[in-house]
Amino acid sequence: MRLRALLETDALGLRLLGGRDELDRTVRGVMTTDLKDPSRYLSGGELVLTGLAWRRTPQDSEPFVRLLAGAGVAGLAAGEAELGAVPDDLVGACVRHRLPLFAVNESVAFATITEYVVRQVSGERTGDLAAVVDRHRRLMTSGPAGGGPEVVLDLLGSDLDLRAWVLSPTGRLVAGAGEPPGGAGAALATEHLAATRAGRRAPHRVAVDGRTYSLFPVRAAGRGPASAGGPGGGPGPDVRESVLSDWLLAVEADAGEWAAARLDLLQGVTQLIAVERDRRDAARTVRRRLAQEILELVQSAAPPAEIAARLRVAAPVLLPGEGTAPHWQLVVARVDWDSETGGEGDAADTGVVAQSLLEEILIDPAAGMESGDRIAVAHSGGEAIALVPLVVPADATEEGGDGDGTAPAEGAAAAKPADTEPAHTGLRADVLLAAVRRPLAAGLADDGRLTLGVSGAVHSAEGLRGALEEARHARRVAAARPGRVCAAGHHELASHVLLLPFVPDDVRRAFTARLLDPLREYDRRHRAELVPTLEAFLDCDGSWTRCAARLHLHVNTLRYRVGRIEQLTGRDLSRLEDKLDFFLALRMS
Numbered sequence: 001m002r003l004r005a006l007l008e009t010d011a012l013g014l015r016l017l018g019g020r021d022e023l024d025r026t027v028r029g030v031m032t033t034d035l036k037d038p039s040r041y042l043s044g045g046e047l048v049l050t051g052l053a054w055r056r057t058p059q060d061s062e063p064f065v066r067l068l069a070g071a072g073v074a075g076l077a078a079g080e081a082e083l084g085a086v087p088d089d090l091v092g093a094c095v096r097h098r099l100p101l102f103a104v105n106e107s108v109a110f111a112t113i114t115e116y117v118v119r120q121v122s123g124e125r126t127g128d129l130a131a132v133v134d135r136h137r138r139l140m141t142s143g144p145a146g147g148g149p150e151v152v153l154d155l156l157g158s159d160l161d162l163r164a165w166v167l168s169p170t171g172r173l174v175a176g177a178g179e180p181p182g183g184a185g186a187a188l189a190t191e192h193l194a195a196t197r198a199g200r201r202a203p204h205r206v207a208v209d210g211r212t213y214s215l216f217p218v219r220a221a222g223r224g225p226a227s228a229g230g231p232g233g234g235p236g237p238d239v240r241e242s243v244l245s246d247w248l249l250a251v252e253a254d255a256g257e258w259a260a261a262r263l264d265l266l267q268g269v270t271q272l273i274a275v276e277r278d279r280r281d282a283a284r285t286v287r288r289r290l291a292q293e294i295l296e297l298v299q300s301a302a303p304p305a306e307i308a309a310r311l312r313v314a315a316p317v318l319l320p321g322e323g324t325a326p327h328w329q330l331v332v333a334r335v336d337w338d339s340e341t342g343g344e345g346d347a348a349d350t351g352v353v354a355q356s357l358l359e360e361i362l363i364d365p366a367a368g369m370e371s372g373d374r375i376a377v378a379h380s381g382g383e384a385i386a387l388v389p390l391v392v393p394a395d396a397t398e399e400g401g402d403g404d405g406t407a408p409a410e411g412a413a414a415a416k417p418a419d420t421e422p423a424h425t426g427l428r429a430d431v432l433l434a435a436v437r438r439p440l441a442a443g444l445a446d447d448g449r450l451t452l453g454v455s456g457a458v459h460s461a462e463g464l465r466g467a468l469e470e471a472r473h474a475r476r477v478a479a480a481r482p483g484r485v486c487a488a489g490h491h492e493l494a495s496h497v498l499l500l501p502f503v504p505d506d507v508r509r510a511f512t513a514r515l516l517d518p519l520r521e522y523d524r525r526h527r528a529e530l531v532p533t534l535e536a537f538l539d540c541d542g543s544w545t546r547c548a549a550r551l552h553l554h555v556n557t558l559r560y561r562v563g564r565i566e567q568l569t570g571r572d573l574s575r576l577e578d579k580l581d582f583f584l585a586l587r588m589s
Contacts, residue, residue: 001027001120003075003100006047012116013108014077017091019100025074028161030117032110036060037067044072045161047117049110051079058089065093075100077113149175149273156251156269163252166218166273168360169193169244169443170436175273180250184208186439188215192248193443203255203263214255218247218270218277240337244443245356247277284359290314291376291387298464299380307461318374318389326389327457328464329426332471333358334383334479338447351379357450358384361436362427383475385468390426390457429454429474429489441484449486451479456490508588515585518568530568533561537573538583 004023006014016023028045031038034053042048048068055061068076076099078086086103094101104113149166153176156162165176171189173179180188187208192215195204204215219242249270255263294314297307315326335354355377362375377386429452433440440450453475455467470490478488519530533551537558540547548558562573571578 001117003027003047005120006075006102006113006117009116011108012113013105014102014113015105017086017101017103018095019075019098022075022098022100025100027074027117027120030114032114036064039067039071042068042071042073046073047075047077047113048073049077049079049104049113051110052082052086052090055083055087055090058087061087061090061093062096065090065097065099069097069099073099075102077102077104079104079106079110081106149276152269152272153177165250167248167250168363169246169248169357170360170439172360172363174247180252181211182209184211184213186435188213188250189248189439190442191215192217192250193243193439194445196243197443197445203251203266205254205256211252212254214251214253216249216251216266216270218249218273240353240448244335244353244440245360247273249273286317287376288355288378290317291378291385292380294376294387294464295378295380295385295468298468301465304461307464311461314376314387315389318376318387327426327459328467329388329390329457330455330464330467330471331358331362331386331388331427331432331452332383332468332475333361333386333450333452334475335444336449336451350382351384354382354384354450355379357440358386358452361432361452362386362388383472385471388427426457427454427489428491429478429487433485433487437485444484449479449484451475452487453478454487454489512585512589515569515571515582516589519565522564522568528561528564530561530565533558534565534582535586537562538579538586542573542579 002023003025006012006027007016007023026045027047029043029047030049031042031046032049033041034051035041036054038048054064065076076094078090078101080086080103086101091101093099104110153164153166156164157177163177165180165185166174167180167185167189168174169189171186173185179185188206191206191208192204195206195215196202196217202215202217206213206215249266251266255266258266290310290313294307294310297310311328319326333354335350335357337350359375359377362377375386375388377384379385432454433452444450453471453473455471455474458464458467474488474490474492477492478486481488516531519534522528523530533547536550537547540550544555544558548555551558553561566572571582573579573582
């Protein structure tokens with residue numbers, strides 16, 4: 001609505017004191033305040049109502065008006081009840097800053113003006129939103145080039161002043177003008193998944209970092225209404241099949257204040273965005289088919305030459321224009337539900353869920369959706385299997401490769417810290433889930449688990465079968481660990497760490513208590529730091545000088561501490577067997 005409309009409504013009792021040339025300004029909201037500095041609560045376009053309680057002296061008017069003008073408010077309405085008349089210093093300040101000023105008759109309540117403005121603005125924006133949906137529907141009918149999430153989000157912003165983002169189930173930005181404030185994407189996805197699993201009806205209203213958002217599910221076509229709910233208001237029978245793969249529309253606004261018509265129209269917006277989701281899913285069909293064919297060949301022990309032929313077909317599809325024969329990695333993922341009834345149908349369903357989830361996990365947020373074009377994921381028997389190509393740099397063979405595109409010895413690469421490994425060594429299980437663990441745990445809730453295993457890199461068809469078994473074995477290692485979201489990689493399969501998850505919990509507790517509890521109790525009473533000393537001593541391979549230097553101790557002090565450790569535990573740290581027992585106890589504690 002325009003400021004001019006306020007003067008034309010006699011019931012509001014407004015009198016114009018200045019700014020007649022600015023009456024065509026658009027009013028987008030209303031705010032009542034008596035703060036000396038309300039700017040932090042203003043977003044622009046408001047009609048500000050004030051009783052002037054903030055004014056102590058005439059000098060207060062200038063900074064107050066300057067702050068309002070800087071925030072881009074539409075106009076100021078001052079009540080006459082406090083001072084009897086609007087003071088001249090306020091009128092002059094508004095003239096200098098070209099801010100329209102109204103006087104509010106003392107017989108008119110601010111609530112009356114607020115109700116009128118809210119009703120008018122809400123009605124106009126509902127009409128605007130209908131136009132947004134209609135315009136975008138026409139755009140979508142012209143094909144992919146005419147629509148997409150970015151277009152409808154731009155329209156929401158320009159026509160309705162609504163900031164909105166389309167997010168993946170892990171909080172990755174799919175569409176929107178920049179990331180949500182403060183990098184809130186993962187937190188919003190977490191809230192959305194938790195609310196969906198709890199069976200709450202959308203839109204979900206949440207607060208993150210002091211901002212209010214409304215979250216609308218964007219469901220793939222053919223799945224029915226989002227969050228329809230099951231008997232008693234609980235989640236519907238298919239919620240577990242969709243919750244980990246659906247996008248969501250996050251709007252920075254409180255939908256609880258919206259009329260039913262506006263909510264219906266926002267649901268229409270999510271349906272339009274779902275069309276784009278379906279298009280992107282369809283684009284994955286070729287890659288999924290390639291992965292399925294290669295997987296079937298590998299599992300049926302087909303001749304390496306036949307598998308190699310399929311890899312040659314897959315390489316240019318997944319890595320167009322690279323021109324280099326890639327290495328390959330396999331990633332195996334499985335989603336299990338506690339209440340699963342078993343049977344082939346259930347296994348197939350969980351395989352589809354794991355497939356969609358693995359495609360999402362393997363997208364590099366820095367590269368955006370484009371990195372998803374390099375991933376081929378199949379599913380079989382309840383598990384998803386990803387075929388991930390790795391481009392080997394041209395200088396890799398010059399630095400110790402075997403001449404056929406193989407990277408230098410994997411053992412040497414694996415021994416390096418994760419942040420120093422060359423890029424061509426590929427994915428690492430310990431970092432793959434780091435950014436998405438929290439939202440995924442919310443989606444899995446109390447009855448689901450995601451386990452994931454990563455193979456080492458192979459450079460030939462002959463290596464794929466071994467890589468598949470390696471990835472599956474790593475996933476079983478992850479499944480033996482506690483937690484809703486667990487991963488393990490090929491680096492761990494050549495280590496004692498492989499054995500630790502399979503040690504029963506009661507055995508772990510008894511073993512670690514017998515060795516470490518005497519030290520912990522002594523540390524608690526004497527602050528002797530025996531446990532940190534033991535850890536450092538083992539990390540330094542029993543070297544007295546290196547360990548003393550690391551702990552900033554004299555060697556004699558270190559010898560005293562080690563002697564106390566041996567006395568309390570009855571062990572001898574010069575013996576390999578006792579060193580190994582302490583090492584395992586620290587790892588399992």
